[in-house]
Amino acid sequence: MKIIDVVLSEGTTGFYFDDQKAIKKGAGHDGFFYTGEAVTPGFSKIRQKGEAISVMLVLEDGQVALGECAAVQYSGAGGRDPLFLAQDFIPVIESEIAPKLIGRELTSFRELAEEVDAMEHNGKKFHTAIRYGVTQAILDAVAKSQHRTMAEVVVDEYQTGVELKRIPIFTQSGDDRYNNVDKMIIKGADVLPHALINNVEEKLGRNGEILKDYVLWLRQRISEQKQSEGYEPILHIDVYGTIGQAFANDFKRVAEYVAELGEIAKPYHLRIEGPVDVDEREAQIKALAEITRYLAEAGSDVEIVADEWCNTYEDVVDFADANAGHMLQVKTPDLGGVNNTIEALLYCRKTGKGAYSGGTCNETNRSAEILTNIAMACGATQCLAKPGMGVDEGYMIVNNEMNRVLALSRRRKNS
CATH class of the missing domain: 3.20.20.120 (Enolase-like C-terminal domain)
Incomplete structure (x- = not known):
């Protein structure tokens, strides 16, 4: 099974980006807003809407695999990558990553995911959110090509020795x-x-x-x-x-x-x-x-x-x-x-x-x-x-x- 196209769309997340440093310094509240000035680079407000990118891999049999790029609430804090804004990164995925996926055979999630995760631009790995969403889509694509759940693919490829069950x-x-x-x-x-x-x-x-x-x-x-x-x-x-x-x-x-x-x-x-x-x-x-x-x-x-x-x-x-x-x-x-x-x-x-x-x-x-x-x-x-x-x-x-x-x-x- 091959990937024949990569389609992207902008989305929102289930919460917000918050400037953790500003909050720890005592930012005030006004309803659901924080008051005061943002201090972490990239933030224009202490609280901003969360943004995501949907990564859709179109397979040769017409199925569509889906993963979503997202970053943590406290982006830019604790050694993390900076704020993730969809309009900044959709062009990056389109130009740098999509061409390397189109035409690829879905034989192994692990191999293709490791390849994508290691890709670099100007000597640096891509933003964590990009790698997160694209590899999700690859896992879904491999599972769809095998007509199995994603959990079963991971158990087999990584030989986890786990019997699937509910976890807390x-x-x-x-x-x-x-x-x-x-x-x-x-x-x-x-x-x-x-x-x-x-x-x-x-x-x-x-x-x-x-x-x-x-x-x-x-x-x-x-x-x-x-x-x-x-x-x-x-x-x-x-x-x-x-x-x-x-x-x-x-x-x-x-x-x-x-x-x-x-x-x-x-x-x-x-x-x-x-x-x-x-x-x-x-x-x-x-x-x-x-x-x-x-x-x-x-x-x-x-x-x-x-x-x-x-x-x-x-x-x-x-x-x-x-x-x-x-x-x-x-x-x-x-x-x-x-x-x-x-x-x-x-x-x-x-x-x-x-x-x-x-x-x-x-x-x-x-x-x-x-x-x-x-x-x-x-x-x-x-x-x-x-x-x-x-x-x-x-x-x-x-x-x-x-x-x-x-x-x-x-x-x-x-x-």
Whole structure:
């Protein structure tokens, strides 16, 4: 089966681009807008609409494979590629990548994806969002040419040894961290609530008191409102380095505070994502390794999740090897080609780290579906419900794709 054409269209994502540096510096609110000046290069406002590019590969039998280019909400922060605007990058795909795909035989996803991911322009790889969307389309194209699910293609090509099954879904609340928790409880989300704790004064507290109160409320709310007796979700809270800000990056004090949160959360297990952000890769690895060690010495079962500065496959390897966290978020758009996501998730499993197939609220329904296939094929520890921050939509997209993959793979086994 050959690719006979590449068709592109501009799209929007399920959320927004936000200038993380401006927010951390105390940007104000006016309804859904942030007030103040943007500080990250490329941003004209602190909050801008998210943009995507649909990449459609027309196959010689008339089928159309689809992937979508998207970048994370906090583009340009933590060592990531700059803001991704569709009108800037559609001409790049048309002129630089499409001619190299037209006429190609779809014999191996892995080989073609690795080739595209390694392509360069003026000595640099293409923007991560481009590589992300184009390789998604290639995976869909190979699956369509073989009349199988994308998950089955990945299991076979990478010999993952995984039997396809449901994996835990992690839902994110955005700033509506109370009402959205109620939705999560009703839906029976496996992991919740993310909570978006990205400001010390408003969301964490100078001494961490606001977050302590929130974790207590979470514990009580789940216990009071759970829909079945066996419901015991994992609590996973992303704090965007604010604990480090509050405690002047005293890593022992950070670990002590995190352990306190773990006790408040019981009987529910707690994960804390991004307890500190020290603005540099090697320092971040060292910081998370120290916090992880302090927690072990204290006998705490709270898990630290690495996020900031853990952007590429090489970063995932280095964080894992340094024991910099118990779980690593494979932030899927940041890795470029989805072949890198596959390799990163498998490396986490190999080294005994939690393999979190993450991403961003600022993706699309299509990228979420494709990455759900990949998370299942790699036996990820958990998979992010995306896009958006409304809970219901992201959970529906990921949950339903998961169930479709299982139903189709079962049918093939039984036929």
